[in-house]
Amino acid sequence: MTKKARLALCIALLIPLAFYFVVKYESGKAVIMPRKYLLDSVTTIIKDGKQTDDSIWHTTANIRLVNQLGDTVSLYDIKGKAIIMDFFFTSCASICPTLTKNMAMLQRGFLKGGDPMDQPDSSVVQFISFSIDPERDSAARLKAYADRFGARHDNWWFLTGNKDSIDNFAFQELKVDKFTTEPIDPNFVHTSRFVLLDQNYVVRGFYNGLDSNSLDQLAHDVGFLMMENDPKHPEALPFDPQEMKLFFVATFIIVLVGLFFIFKKKSKYN
Numbered sequence: 001m002t003k004k005a006r007l008a009l010c011i012a013l014l015i016p017l018a019f020y021f022v023v024k025y026e027s028g029k030a031v032i033m034p035r036k037y038l039l040d041s042v043t044t045i046i047k048d049g050k051q052t053d054d055s056i057w058h059t060t061a062n063i064r065l066v067n068q069l070g071d072t073v074s075l076y077d078i079k080g081k082a083i084i085m086d087f088f089f090t091s092c093a094s095i096c097p098t099l100t101k102n103m104a105m106l107q108r109g110f111l112k113g114g115d116p117m118d119q120p121d122s123s124v125v126q127f128i129s130f131s132i133d134p135e136r137d138s139a140a141r142l143k144a145y146a147d148r149f150g151a152r153h154d155n156w157w158f159l160t161g162n163k164d165s166i167d168n169f170a171f172q173e174l175k176v177d178k179f180t181t182e183p184i185d186p187n188f189v190h191t192s193r194f195v196l197l198d199q200n201y202v203v204r205g206f207y208n209g210l211d212s213n214s215l216d217q218l219a220h221d222v223g224f225l226m227m228e229n230d231p232k233h234p235e236a237l238p239f240d241p242q243e244m245k246l247f248f249v250a251t252f253i254i255v256l257v258g259l260f261f262i263f264k265k266k267s268k269y270n
């Protein structure tokens with residue numbers, strides 16, 4: 001093999017490798033938005049003669065209940081906020097006190113404000129705790145419970161009302177029994193999960209309310225949701241890193257095969 005041929009081979013090999021490492025580096029800096037979970041349907045759209053599939057994600061239905069201050073409130077009263085939800089009951093002696101304590105910790109953290117990628121301001125986050133024992137958990141009892149944990153009432157609702165409505169909301173609208181190995185009684189929504197909704201009432205995450213790492217991810221995901229419609233913060237790379245990796249691997253193989261036949265042809269005539 002001549003010196004020029006060796007140089008050509010090295011360049012041909014280095015080009016796809018260089019692109020691969022560029023993609024790897026850029027994908028490491030990309031913002032990966034919290035996924036959407038509940039798919040309603042997929043529709044086909046034809047635009048400019050091209051056919052594409054468009055996912056229709058489930059919008060959580062409205063629910064109207066009574067909060068710890070005795071006010072009737074509804075989910076759709078909340079505008080432009082990320083929403084963090086959990087399910088508890090005041091007489092629970094197992095996981096509920098820890099869940100409420102961790103929710104209170106999140107609320108205090110968000111009150112610090114600052115960088116939205118660190119702790120979003122409380123004005124963009126709403127907390128909701130649904131009582132799964134509404135027959136006993138009156139508004140007064142919920143307020144006493146909330147006060148015990150130092151909850152701020154302005155952006156944290158403790159809700160009571162019709163049990164069937166709450167159960168239906170948990171299982172039919174939020175699907176708290178999906179995407180988990182945690183056993184959940186269909187007649188009693190006793191779960192350690194925190195659920196995150198975006199500003200459009202779409203489920204964007206399920207988190208273990210007893211795990212500090214999961215709660216940290218929840219806090220960051222709220223920050224990501226705040227960036228989602230912000231033109232100053234791009235959501236992700238303008239390409240799929242996995243597809244680009246496959247493309248460059250394929251390019252690498254094609255270059256090798258092409259060079260093999262070129263050199264084979266040259267050697268035949270030399």
